[in-house]
Amino acid sequence: MTQSPIVQSDTWIGTADLSDVSEEDIEMDSGVQAVWEGARLAGQAYTVRIPPGDHRGVFRAIATAGPGSILVVDAGGGADRCVFGGVTAVAAKERGIAGVVIDGLIRDRDAIRELRFPVFARGWTPRAPRPRTDGRLRETVLVGQLQVNHGDYIVGDGDGVVRIRQEVAGTALELALALVHQEHDIVARLKLGQQLSDFAEQLKRLNKGQLQ
Amino acid sequence: MTQSPIVQSDTWIGTADLSDVSEEDIEMDSGVQAVWEGARLAGQAYTVRIPPGDHRGVFRAIATAGPGSILVVDAGGGADRCVFGGVTAVAAKERGIAGVVIDGLIRDRDAIRELRFPVFARGWTPRAPRPRTDGRLRETVLVGQLQVNHGDYIVGDGDGVVRIRQEVAGTALELALALVHQEHDIVARLKLGQQLSDFAEQLKRLNKGQLQ
Amino acid sequence: MTQSPIVQSDTWIGTADLSDVSEEDIEMDSGVQAVWEGARLAGQAYTVRIPPGDHRGVFRAIATAGPGSILVVDAGGGADRCVFGGVTAVAAKERGIAGVVIDGLIRDRDAIRELRFPVFARGWTPRAPRPRTDGRLRETVLVGQLQVNHGDYIVGDGDGVVRIRQEVAGTALELALALVHQEHDIVARLKLGQQLSDFAEQLKRLNKGQLQ
Numbered sequence: 173m174t175q176s177p178i179v180q181s182d183t184w185i186g187t188a189d190l191s192d193v194s195e196e197d198i199e200m201d202s203g204v205q206a207v208w209e210g211a212r213l214a215g216q217a218y219t220v221r222i223p224p225g226d227h228r229g230v231f232r233a234i235a236t237a238g239p240g241s242i243l244v245v246d247a248g249g250g251a252d253r254c255v256f257g258g259v260t261a262v263a264a265k266e267r268g269i270a271g272v273v274i275d276g277l278i279r280d281r282d283a284i285r286e287l288r289f290p291v292f293a294r295g296w297t298p299r300a301p302r303p304r305t306d307g308r309l310r311e312t313v314l315v316g317q318l319q320v321n322h323g324d325y326i327v328g329d330g331d332g333v334v335r336i337r338q339e340v341a342g343t344a345l346e347l348a349l350a351l352v353h354q355e356h357d358i359v360a361r362l363k364l365g366q367q368l369s370d371f372a373e374q375l376k377r378l379n380k381g382q383l384q
Numbered sequence: 385m386t387q388s389p390i391v392q393s394d395t396w397i398g399t400a401d402l403s404d405v406s407e408e409d410i411e412m413d414s415g416v417q418a419v420w421e422g423a424r425l426a427g428q429a430y431t432v433r434i435p436p437g438d439h440r441g442v443f444r445a446i447a448t449a450g451p452g453s454i455l456v457v458d459a460g461g462g463a464d465r466c467v468f469g470g471v472t473a474v475a476a477k478e479r480g481i482a483g484v485v486i487d488g489l490i491r492d493r494d495a496i497r498e499l500r501f502p503v504f505a506r507g508w509t510p511r512a513p514r515p516r517t518d519g520r521l522r523e524t525v526l527v528g529q530l531q532v533n534h535g536d537y538i539v540g541d542g543d544g545v546v547r548i549r550q551e552v553a554g555t556a557l558e559l560a561l562a563l564v565h566q567e568h569d570i571v572a573r574l575k576l577g578q579q580l581s582d583f584a585e586q587l588k589r590l591n592k593g594q595l596q
Numbered sequence: 597m598t599q600s601p602i603v604q605s606d607t608w609i610g611t612a613d614l615s616d617v618s619e620e621d622i623e624m625d626s627g628v629q630a631v632w633e634g635a636r637l638a639g640q641a642y643t644v645r646i647p648p649g650d651h652r653g654v655f656r657a658i659a660t661a662g663p664g665s666i667l668v669v670d671a672g673g674g675a676d677r678c679v680f681g682g683v684t685a686v687a688a689k690e691r692g693i694a695g696v697v698i699d700g701l702i703r704d705r706d707a708i709r710e711l712r713f714p715v716f717a718r719g720w721t722p723r724a725p726r727p728r729t730d731g732r733l734r735e736t737v738l739v740g741q742l743q744v745n746h747g748d749y750i751v752g753d754g755d756g757v758v759r760i761r762q763e764v765a766g767t768a769l770e771l772a773l774a775l776v777h778q779e780h781d782i783v784a785r786l787k788l789g790q791q792l793s794d795f796a797e798q799l800k801r802l803n804k805g806q807l808q
Contacts, residue, residue: 296626296755567683
């Protein structure tokens with residue numbers, strides 16, 4: 173897996189910025205959220221598809237995904253069993269995996285927070301997984317209504333998670349970087365006493381949903 | 385806008401205390417919550433009414449609301465786009481606005497938390513706003529089922545948000561202050577080993593929902 | 597009330613570990629959660645049954661429950677009034693009560709967090725309780741669909757709350773302790789560079805939901 177152009181950037185590019193510069197819908201539904209405050213992640217998706225509560229595919233993915241990958245686990249939304257927990261988080265972190273996004277449930281939330289390992293999920297439960305299958309790796313998966321291809325770029329922060337298709341990642345990065353610099357500039361000027369109205373034209377462009 | 389009697393108090397008066405001393409229902413529904421832990425606000429409402437996802441009215445309100453105001457934004461509950469974010473939060477804070485309550489969605493939650501600017505909303509999304517109208521300012525708005533008039537007093541904390549009508553704000557402050565002092569007194573005595581039962585009569589009065 | 601075997605342990609045994617070693621369903625539904633991040637509790641249940649919003653039974657329980665007890669309050673799920681708040685939390689803590697689990701609502705969330713008193717509930721509201729009855733103490737109650745007997749063991753952490761029946765508490769503790777030690781061992785070895793696959797057989801046993 174090549175280095176993510178989004179991850180290579182020295183400037184943090186958030187989900188809101190990527191949403192702004194994207195012409196298509198890239199946002200996962202808001203049910204998938206950081207399981208601890210401040211968690212954020214960016215990298216290329218390593219996809220996993222498993223039945224709800226069946227975590228064996230996650231173990232297989234941890235053994236095979238490259239450093240910097242984001243595991244994107246389609247567990248069908250969750251039912252009532254977890255598919256990821258504290259021990260698995262240590263294993264993933266030690267392998268260099270950069271974060272995990274799960275359409276399903278996790279557990280050991282306190283331990284995962286202490287580890288500072290970024291995990292996004294639909295919720296948590298103490299209830300153990302029940303392995304039945306090997307799962308499927310590196311196939312296209314669904315997180316809510318959003319399709320994620322193996323190798324797509326994934327970014328998550330306090331606002332949720334977005335997916336950038338590989339084909340547009342370079343352009344999205346470039347546009348988002350320009351946007352972030354403009355926002356930093358506006359914020360600096362606001363702190364010097366300028367008003368939002370001084371940026372009316374600039375903000376109108378920013379608010380069009382993409383730079384032009 | 386005159387100084388809020390509630391804000392002038394040296395003692396913090398919480399939403400629970402104001403709920404206790406109010407004869408009418410003053411609580412916003414529990415869907416509207418602090419977007420970061422510990423956020424709280426108090427001040428007079430500067431009302432804004434906008435279609436979901438249409439944030440231009442918020443920009444206009446920031447330009448015109450006086451210092452100490454609380455923007456109360458009726459965005460119809462939210463749909464799927466935000467109407468407030470990190471740049472707007474900096475602008476509002478620089479103008480001296482004391483906080484924002486939104487029946488709708490925000491974004492840039494991590495940045496707003498770092499800024500320590502108090503924002504209450506129904507949730508968050510990375511998805512950009514779409515300005516279409518100028519919105520309406522200083523009119524009566526609805527947050528959930530609760531009516532908020534321009535100039536009403538607004539208090540928000542970890543329990544949610546309440547609205548105190550201007551006509552009763554002085555009385556509510558006086559009653560709530562007396563209540564807070566009684567509670568402080570009871571807490572101090574509990575820590576010295578007294579029992580809840582020692583305060584049976586006093587607590588019965590407190591629990592009637594208003595001081596008498 | 598005797599000392600809890602679970603509480604006596606020097607090692608923290610979490611809800612996930614207890615879930616793993618239990619043959620029956622022991623998990624409260626995920627609507628009942630810690631009201632501040634990091635809250636956790638363990639001890640024997642002192643049960644309270646009250647109508648929604650009617651907190652007088654909680655006062656009575658605080659006066660009579662022994663040190664180390666966990667109040668388990670069946671308030672019918674909550675409706676729109678609280679049954680527990682900041683003053684009651686101070687009283688409970690001073691009496692040596694180890695925590696509170698409520699199928700209902702609380703208030704004074706900020707104060708309870710500052711007090712570091714562990715409370716689990718369905719949510720919060722500023723709205724005052726309305727005492728009407730004395731409630732019923734030390735009877736079997738329901739939290740969601742889970743039955744809790746007076747004297748059962750209760751454990752709560754970031755993943756939710758579980759109940760261990762008195763009859764199986766000794767065995768559950770023993771099994772869970774062995775499980776925790778195995779997990780600690782696996783985590784230590786993962787950090788030394790071993791892979792999850794090195795523990796395949798061991799993890800298979802752990803994942804069966806109980807030690808054998």
